Amino acid sequence: MHSKVSIASAAIVLVVATSHSAQAALFNLDPGPYLPENGSFAAWYQDTHGRTLDLCLSRALSSRVPSVPGDVPSYMCSLLPAPGVYDDTQPLVFTSNFPDEAFWFTGDAAIVDAATGVDLLYVSALEAAFSGGLPVEGEQISFARIRIRVDLPTPGTYTITHPYGVEVFEVSADDIGDDGVRAINLTRDIGIGAPKTYDGALAGDIGPFLRSVNGPYNETNPDTGQVESFIGDPNLEEAVTGSPFATNYVRIEGPDGIDLRTDLFAVSGKLSSVALPTPVKVERATYSRSTAASGTVAQQDVFVQAPPPPGTASFVDTTSSTVAMTEANATGNWYGQSGNAPTPLANLSISADNSAAIASSTATTLAAPLVDLVTIHTAEYSLASGQLTLVASSSDETTPPTLNASASTGSPIGALSGAGALKTLTTGITPIPPARVTVTSSNGGSDTEELVILP
Known part of the structure; x- marks a missing residue:
């Protein structure tokens, strides 16, 4: 879709209220130096699934969709000719013949329904542009874009679910x-x-990055004669995978029973030849232990983001036992548990390997300290008395650690007290309460909560 329709880089003022839920899942980018052949942009970005995309400037053509005479050729990249700025029939030269917009990634979809009058355009992109609009050295910028435009006949509440989140609109x-x-x-x-x-x-x-379930596609770059690989063909609409929420679709729900959905996307992105290690993000590495009639019950829980199968992930617990982790829905969210006795603050060795999916990828192993899980049960402040009340606990019930509270400003509040894992603190704070409080354990865990303000 991008190869046929220009996308302005200026942000549009919202005319409705929105909310969204997303998880940033880009992992790495080209550290430079930035070269003129890429317009002095970052050459590549890598996501948490291990795919690395180059800035897509190739003039390789789709072998599945013939070019139409007089129209923009069926490029595998989202190249946007612009009169007087970028002539796609001539060699690319920065800055005299260079696109004012280029993309590392695009994933677009549309829903048009005559019965309801809904006409929806969805755009997701990782874009390269220029702060002044035209290609000028020293004005290069990049950004991640979500764009949703919908023509509607009926006011009301509309919910749009898409691969990267959920948006709720109150349309008047x-x-x-x-x-x-x-x-x-x-x-x-x-x-x-x-x-x-x-x-x-x-x-x-x-x-x-979303990618076609039918890809990758290989095409020849006419300027270099090299075969290049692409995660999708932007001249086609295809089913995709890659959503961090397993929502590989666009769906709009609204008044009068409106419920429309598409699973088809036009996707572009050129796979990079740069060899990078398997990406791993540790989301959580915590332990718990308690005393039961049968003795001490303990577990070590590890959550990571890493490439989904055929990639693999595992960790070595604090007793040197290896635990294979599992992944359920191709989102790249892995979980593993060990029932062995934990050693607080000892390092776990966490590994991931994506070489089965990307041959040039090498395995990654990193260390993460094993900490307890702290939970704030009560965080209240009374305006009448000026008293702050905290109730918090540690997942270590066998050897309860020390818990200390601090304000959102970083100022210490004090230590919580109590004989067991559940501890409390009541103290005066003047002249105003903090917005949030954090409780930190001597065994590494912490929790932060908004302070409830009472009369």
Whole structure:
């Protein structure tokens, strides 16, 4: 879709309320130096599934969709010719003949339903652009984009589920207007910072990269004669995989029973030849232990993000036993548990290997300390008395650790007390309470909660 329709880089003001839930799942990016042949952009980004995509500037053509004379050729990259800026029939030269927009990744979908009057456009992209609009050295920026535009005939509450989250829109009669065009109009660009700093996009909504279930596709670059691989063909609409939530679709639900869905996407992205280690993110490495009639009951729980099968993940617990981890739904979220006695704060050895999916990928092993799980049960502040009350516990009930509280400003509040794992603290705080409190264990765990304000 990107090869046929230009996407402006300016953000659009939202006309409705939105909310979203997403998990940043880009892992790494080219550290530089940034070269003119890439427009001095980062050459590549890597996601947590281990796929690394180059900035897609190839003029390789789709062998599945013939080019139409007079139209933009059926490029495998989302190249956007722009008169006076980028002539795609001529060699690419920065800055005299270079796209004002280019992409590491695009994943687009559409829903058009005459019966309900819904016309939805969905765009997800990792984009390279210029702060001033035109290709100029020193104005390079990158960002992760989610765009949703919907024409609607009826006001009400609409929920849109997509591969990278959920958006809820309250659409009023004023938003509908006379024609309902763009009654929903969301553009969320994350990562735009100082020119030629590209790590901001790592915190965006994009990632892991969606990819066609029929790919990868191999095509020949006419400029180099090299065979290149692509995660999808943007000239086709195909089923995809890669959503961090296993929502590999776009669905809109709304008033009067509106419930429409598509599983088809136009996807682009050029697989990089750079060889990188298997990505691993430790989400949690915690233990618990308690005393039962049969003796001490203990467990070590590990959660990581790593490439899904055929990739593998495992950890070595604090007794040197190896535990194979499991992954359920191709989201790259792995879990493993050991029933062996834990050693608090000792390092676990966590490994992941994606070489079965990407031959150039090497296994990664990293260390993560095993900590207890701290839970804040009560965090209240009374305006009348000026008293702060905290109740918290550690998952280590056998040898309860020390628990200390601090304010969101970083200022210490005090130690919680109690004979067992459940501990309390009541203390005066003036003149105003903190917004949040954190309770930290001497065995490494912590929990942060918003403070409930009482009259």
